[in-house]
Amino acid sequence: MIRDNRSEVQKVLLITLFLNFFVMGLKGWVGLKIGSLSLQADALHSVTDSANNVLGLVANRFSSPHPDREHPYGHQKYEGLGALGIAAFLGVACFEIISSAVDRIIHGGETVKIAGTELWILLLVLGVNIFVAFYERRVGKRIGSPILVADAYHTMSDIWVTIAVLAGLIGIWIGQIWHIPQLQSLDVILSFPVAFMVFLSGWKVLKENIPWLVDEIAIPPEEIHQIVMSVSGVVNCHDIASRGIVGRQVFIEMHLIVDADDVKGSHQITEDVERRLEERYSPVRVVIHVEPLSYESKELFRHE
Helix, strand or coil, X not given: CCCCCHHHHHHHHHHHHHHHHHHHHHHHHHHHHHCCHHHHHHHHHHHHHHHHHHHXXXXXXXXXXXXXXXXXXXXXXXXXXXXXXXXXXXHHHHHHHHHHHHHHHHHCCCCCCCCHHHHHHHHHHHHHHHHHHHHHHHHHHHHCCHHHHHHHHHHHHHHHHHXXXXXXXXXXXXXXXXXXXXXXXXXXXXXXXXXXXXXXXXXXXXXXXXXXXXXXXXXXXXXXXXXXXXXXXXEEEEEEEEEEECCCEEEEEEEEEECCCCHHHHHHHHHHHHHHHHHHHCCEEEEEEEECCCCCCCCCECXX
C-alpha cells in the first residue's frame, strides 16, 4: 500500500515557515539595535530556514508517491532532491558563518552594547527554534518524510548558531558590567565550532538521501532470498535487485522458479511471495519473472 503523507508535510512546513519568519525578524531587529554583526549574520542564517520551508513546500507539491503515465515509479525522488537542496543551504550557511567570523577578526567592528532585555528576547528565539526542530523531526520520522527530517537538521544548526551567539553576547554583557573589553571577541571565537556543527548536519542529510537518488541497493539480496525461499512452492530465486529506502518506498525485482503445473499455481505462489515481502518491507513494489522448473541459475543478484 502506497502512503501519501503530503498534506501532513505541508501543514508542518507552513507552521514552521511562520515561526521561522518570527525568529528571523526578532534576530534582525535585536542585531541592528545593539550593533552585533554576529547576530545580524545569525539572522541572515535564519533566512535559510524560511527558504528551506519554501523549498520543502515546492518539493512536497511534486513528490506524490502515486505513479502516473509520465512517472510510473511515483514522484518521491522530488522529496530527495528537496533534501539535497537543504544540504546545499547548510553549506552556504557554514561558509557564511566562517566568512563573517574571519571578516570581524581582520577588520574588527563597532562595539556591541547589549542589555538584559535583548538577552531575554534571544532566549525566546532559542526556545522557538528548539520547538521547531523537535516538532519537525518527530513528525518527519513518524510519517517517513525526508524533507521534514532534513529541515529539522538544518534548524538544529540554527539552534547551535543561536546558542553560540547568545553565549558570546552574555560574555559581552558581563564584560560591560565588569569593564572587560576583551570579551567582545567571544562571539567570533565561538563561531568556528558552530560552523563545524552546521557542516556535520549537511553531511548527514547527504548520506541519508544520495542512496535513494542513485538507486543504491536497498536490501541485501541474501536477505530477500532467505524470505522468498521460506514460501511454500518456491524452488529458487535469483537475479535479485532492490532499490529505494526501507520504510519510505522499496522496489524489488527477481527471477523465480516455482513448483507448479500451470499458470494459476505459479500465480498463487508469486502472490504469496509478494505478500511476504510486503509484510517485511512495506511499502514495497515487487516485480517477479517466473521461469520453468528445469531452469538453473547460480546468480543470486543481478549484475552485468
